[in-house]
Amino acid sequence: MLQSYVPLALLIAFVVLNAAIMVAVSHLLSASRPTPVKERPYESGMPPLGSARERFDVKFYLVAVLFIVFDIEVVFMLPWGVAFRQLDLLGLGMLGGLIEMGVFVVILAVGYVYVWKRGALQWS
Amino acid sequence: MPLDLEHGRDLTLALLPELLLTAWAAALLLYAAWRHRDSSAQRRAGWLSLFGIAASAGAVLWLWIGGARLEGPATSVAVDAFRWAVDLIILVGAALTVLLSVHYLDREGIRVPEYHPLVLFAAVGMMLLAGGADLFVLFLGLELMSVSVYVLAGINRRNPASAEAALKYFLLGAFASAFLLYGIALTYGATGTTKLSRIGAQISALGIESHPMLAAGLALLFVGFGFKVAAVPFHMWTPDVYDGAPTPVTAFMAASVKAAAFAALVRLLLEAFAALQPGWDGVVWGLAAITMVVGNLIALAQRAVKRMLAYSSIAHAGYLLTALVSGSLAGAAAFLFYLLFYTLMTVGAFAVLIAKGRSGERDVTSDDLSGLAESHPLLALTMTVCMLSLLGFPGTAGFIGKWYILTSATGAGYAGLAVVLVLTTVVSAGYYLPIVMAMYMKPRLHEMAHADVGLPRVVRGMLVALVVALLFYGIWPNQLLTLAREGSHAFLPPHVTPVAVPFSPN
Numbered sequence: 050m051l052q053s054y055v056p057l058a059l060l061i062a063f064v065v066l067n068a069a070i071m072v073a074v075s076h077l078l079s080a081s082r083p084t085p086v087k088e089r090p091y092e093s094g095m096p097p098l099g100s101a102r103e104r105f106d107v108k109f110y111l112v113a114v115l116f117i118v119f120d121i122e123v124v125f126m127l128p129w130g131v132a133f134r135q136l137d138l139l140g141l142g143m144l145g146g147l148i149e150m151g152v153f154v155v156i157l158a159v160g161y162v163y164v165w166k167r168g169a170l171q172w173s
Numbered sequence: 174m175p176l177d178l179e180h181g182r183d184l185t186l187a188l189l190p191e192l193l194l195t196a197w198a199a200a201l202l203l204y205a206a207w208r209h210r211d212s213s214a215q216r217r218a219g220w221l222s223l224f225g226i227a228a229s230a231g232a233v234l235w236l237w238i239g240g241a242r243l244e245g246p247a248t249s250v251a252v253d254a255f256r257w258a259v260d261l262i263i264l265v266g267a268a269l270t271v272l273l274s275v276h277y278l279d280r281e282g283i284r285v286p287e288y289h290p291l292v293l294f295a296a297v298g299m300m301l302l303a304g305g306a307d308l309f310v311l312f313l314g315l316e317l318m319s320v321s322v323y324v325l326a327g328i329n330r331r332n333p334a335s336a337e338a339a340l341k342y343f344l345l346g347a348f349a350s351a352f353l354l355y356g357i358a359l360t361y362g363a364t365g366t367t368k369l370s371r372i373g374a375q376i377s378a379l380g381i382e383s384h385p386m387l388a389a390g391l392a393l394l395f396v397g398f399g400f401k402v403a404a405v406p407f408h409m410w411t412p413d414v415y416d417g418a419p420t421p422v423t424a425f426m427a428a429s430v431k432a433a434a435f436a437a438l439v440r441l442l443l444e445a446f447a448a449l450q451p452g453w454d455g456v457v458w459g460l461a462a463i464t465m466v467v468g469n470l471i472a473l474a475q476r477a478v479k480r481m482l483a484y485s486s487i488a489h490a491g492y493l494l495t496a497l498v499s500g501s502l503a504g505a506a507a508f509l510f511y512l513l514f515y516t517l518m519t520v521g522a523f524a525v526l527i528a529k530g531r532s533g534e535r536d537v538t539s540d541d542l543s544g545l546a547e548s549h550p551l552l553a554l555t556m557t558v559c560m561l562s563l564l565g566f567p568g569t570a571g572f573i574g575k576w577y578i579l580t581s582a583t584g585a586g587y588a589g590l591a592v593v594l595v596l597t598t599v600v601s602a603g604y605y606l607p608i609v610m611a612m613y614m615k616p617r618l619h620e621m622a623h624a625d626v627g628l629p630r631v632v633r634g635m636l637v638a639l640v641v642a643l644l645f646y647g648i649w650p651n652q653l654l655t656l657a658r659e660g661s662h663a664f665l666p667p668h669v670t671p672v673a674v675p676f677s678p679n
Contacts, residue, residue: 141181148181159199166206 111169122157126150174236175244176252187241187252190232190260191300197225198293205286212279215286219275222289223268226296230264233257247370249307251440253663255505258656259303259436262513266429267296269520269635273421276629277527283329283419291328292425295321299433306444308357308367311437315353315401319346322430326418332533338417345400345410353397359390360445372445382449391446395456398441401434404490405464415483420534423479424523427486428516435493439508443500443664450500457498458590464491465597472604478526478537481604482519485563488601489515495594496578499585505661507581510653511574514562514643518571521559521639525552528628539608544617549626553612555636560605562643565598569647577654 090097129136129150136146164170176183185192201222208214237257270292278288294317301314323346327339361367363386364375381387399407415423446453468488475481493515496508529545529552530537546553562571575598582591617623628636646653 145181156195156199159203163202163206166203167209 108172115164115169118160119157125153174239174241176241177245178243178248178250178252179245184248184250186236187250189236190229191297191304193232194225194229194293194297194300197222197228198290198297201225201293202287202290205290209284209286212284215278215284215288216275218286218289219271219278222271222293225293226264226268226271229296229300230261233260233264247306247368249305249310249368251304251306251369251663254656254660255436255440255509255663256304258509258660259432259512260300262432262509262516263296263299263303263429265513266425266432266516266520267292267299269516269524269639270421270425270429272632272635273424273520273524273527276632277419277421281329281419281532285328288325288328291321291325295325295425296429299429302433302437305437306369306440308360308369311441312350312353312357315434315437316350318430318433319350319401322422322426325422325425326414328422329419329533332417332419334417334533334535335419336417338414341410341417342414349397349400349407352393352400356390356393356395356397359386359393361390363387363390369440369445373447376446376448382452387449388452391449391453392456394441395453395460398434398438399460402431402438402490402493403487404460404494405467405487408464408468408487408490411487412480412483415486416477416480416535417533420479420523420527420530423483424520427482427523428519431486431490432512432516435490435508435512439497439505440664442497443505447500447664454498454500454587457494458587461491461494461498461590462593464488464494465593466491469597469600473600475604476538477535478539478542478608479530479534482522482526485601485604486519488597489519489563491597492575492578492594495582495587495590498587498590499581501581501585502658502661502664503581503584504578505664506654506657507574507577509657509660510577510650513653514570514574514646517639517643518559518562521555521636521643522563524628524632524636525556525559528552528626529623531625539611540615540618541622542608543611543615543622545612545623545626547617548623551633551636552626552628555640556612557609558640558643560609562647564602564605567647568644570643570650571647573647573650573654 129146133143133146136143141148174186176187178184178187201218204221205214205218208218234257236252237254241252243252271289274288274292277283278285298314298316298318298321301310302318303314305311305314323339323343326342327336329335357367360372363381363384364372364379366372366375376382376387396407400410403411415427418426442450442453442457465488468484468486468491472481472484472488475484493508493511496504496511498504526534526537528549529542542556545556558569562569565571565575575594579591579594582588582594
C-alpha cells in the first residue's frame with residue numbers, strides 16, 4: 050500500500066529541494082547594495098503610512114463571510130448546469146435535478162433575505 | 174410501510190421529520206428578520222418554534238407507528254426504531270429548552286431574534302446525527318448542530334463569560350471536527366465506503382480487522398466523538414463552556430447535544446465496527462472508567478452548582494459509555510432508556526438553577542439553596558427528584574437506567590467496569606445529597622433569601638410533568654424498556670455484499 054505513495058514523496062522532495070536551491074542561488078549570486086529608500090516596504094509607489102498590523106473594522110469580516118457564501122453557491126451551480134441533462138435523481142429524471150437545485154436556492158434565498166433585512170449589507 | 178430510498182417520494186417520507194423542522198426553522202428565521210425590535214416578538218418566536226418541534230415529533234411518531242422500514246439497498250439514511258427513539262429524545266430536549274428560554278431571555282434582557290431558529294437548526298443537526306447511516310451525513314449533522322450551538326453559547330454578548338465560552342467551544346470544536354474528518358478519510362481509505370452498514374461488511378469480507386489504517390481511523394473517530402460527548406480526557410472545554418453559556422443553552426448542550434453525539438457513536442460502533450468489538454472494547458472501557466472517576470471526583474470539589482452540574486454531566490458520559498462497552502443489543506437498549514431520563518433530569522436540575530440564580534447563575538452554591546423547601550416546595554421537590562435520579566436512587570428512573578446499564582455490562586463479562594460504576598456512584602452521593610440537605614434541613618440564610626425565586630406557570634407545569642415521569646417510570650419502567658429494546662433491534666447483524674476498495678489493503 051505504501052509503495053503507491055513513493056511518486057508522491059519524490060514529488061514533494063523535488064519541490065522542496067527546487068525551491069530551496071532557487072532561493073539559495075539567487076541569494077549567493079546577486080549583488081546587494083541596500084539604501085534606505087530600497088529597504089522601505091513597497092506600497093504601489095506611495096510612501097508607507099504606518100504598520101499594516103492594525104485592527105480592522107469587524108464589518109470587513111462580515112462582508113468577507115457573506116461573499117464566500119454567495120461565491121460558493123456558484124461553485125455548486127456550474128457543475129450542476131453542465132451535468133443537468135444527465136441527471137437522474139430521486140427516480141424523477143431531470144425534474145429531480147431541478148427540484149434539488151430549487152431546494153438549495155430557496156434555502157440560500159432565505160439566508161439572503163435574512164441578511165438583507167437584518168442590515169448586514171449596509172455599510173454604515 | 175416499506176420505504177425504498179432510491180425513490181424521491183420514499184426518501185422525502187423518510188426524511189419528513191428533518192424536512193419539516195428545517196422548513197419551519199427557515200420560516201422562523203424570516204419571521205425573526207422582520208420582527209426583531211420588541212421582546213414580545215421574541216416570545217412569540219419561542220412559542221412558534223414549539224409548533225415546529227411538535228410537527229416534527231408528529232412525523233417521527235407517524236413513521237414509527239406506521240412501521241417504516243427500509244426496502245432495497247441501504248443508503249445514507251437509517252430507517253429504524255433507534256433513530257425514531259433518539260429523535261424523540263432530542264425533540265423533547267429541544268422543547269424543554271425552548272420552554273425554559275422564553276422566560277429566561279426576557280428576564281436577562283437578551284434580545285437576539287435568532288435564538289429560537291438556532292435551537293431548531295441545532296435540533297435538525299442532531300436528528301441527522303441520530304439518523305445518518307453514512308459518515309458524511311453524520312459529519313454534516315455534527316457540523317450543523319455544532320455551529321448553531323457555538324453561536325448559542327455566546328448569545329449573551331454583554332457577558333464576558335458567555336463570549337469566552339463561545340470562543341473556547343468554537344476553537345476546540347473545530348479542532349475536534351478536524352480529527353473526525355481525518356478519521357472518516359482513513360476509514361474510507363481502508364474500507365472503500367462511507368456507508369456504515371457497508372463498512373461492517375467490508376471489514377469482514379476483506380479480513381482487515383487488524384489493519385493499521387482502519388485502527389487509526391477508528392481512533393481518530395473516537396477522539397472526535399469523545400470531544401462532543403465530553404468524555405475524559407477530551408473534556409477540558411466542558412466546565413468553562415457549560416459554566417459561561419446562558420443556562421438554558423447549558424441544559425441544551427448537556428442533554429441534547431450529548432445525546433445526539435452519543436447516538437451517532439452508538440450507530441458507528443454497533444453498525445460499522447461491530448466486528449472490531451474485541452478491539453475497541455478496551456478503548457471504551459478505559460474512556461468510561463476514567464470519565465466516571467475524574468468527573469465524579471472533580472464534581473465533589475465544586476462549590477458552584479452550575480459547575481457541579483457540568484462535571485456531573487461529564488460523569489454521566491462515563492455511565493453512558495459503560496452501556497456501549499459490550500456492543501450488545503442489551504447495551505444499546507440500556508443506552509436509549511438512560512438517555513431519555515438523563516435528558517429529563519438534567520433539564521430539571523438546570524430549570525431550578527434558573528429559578529434561583531440571576532445573570533448567568535454562575536455563583537449559586539448549595540448554601541444559597543438553603544431553606545428553599547420552605548418557600549418553594551415545588552422547586553425543592555423537583556431538584557430533589559432530579560438529584561436522586563442523577564444519583565440513581567431506587568424509585569427513580571435514574572436507578573432503573575443505571576441498573577439496566579449494569580446488567581448489560583456484567584452480562585457480557587465486564588464486571589470490573591460495573592464495579593467502577595457502582596463505586597463512583599457512591600462518590601457522587603457526596604455532591605448530589607448536600608443540595609437536597611440544604612434545601613430541606615438548613616434554615617434560610619435570611620428572611621428575603623428566596624424572595625425573587627420563581628418560574629412562570631408553564632415552566633412549573635413542565636417541571637411537574639418531569640417529576641411525575643421520573644417517578645412513574647422509576648416504578649413501572651416495563652413499557653419503556655420494551656420500546657428501548659425495539660430500538661436496539663436496529664443493530665441486528667445486517668446482510669450486505671462487499672464492494673471494491675480504492676486502496677488495496679495488502
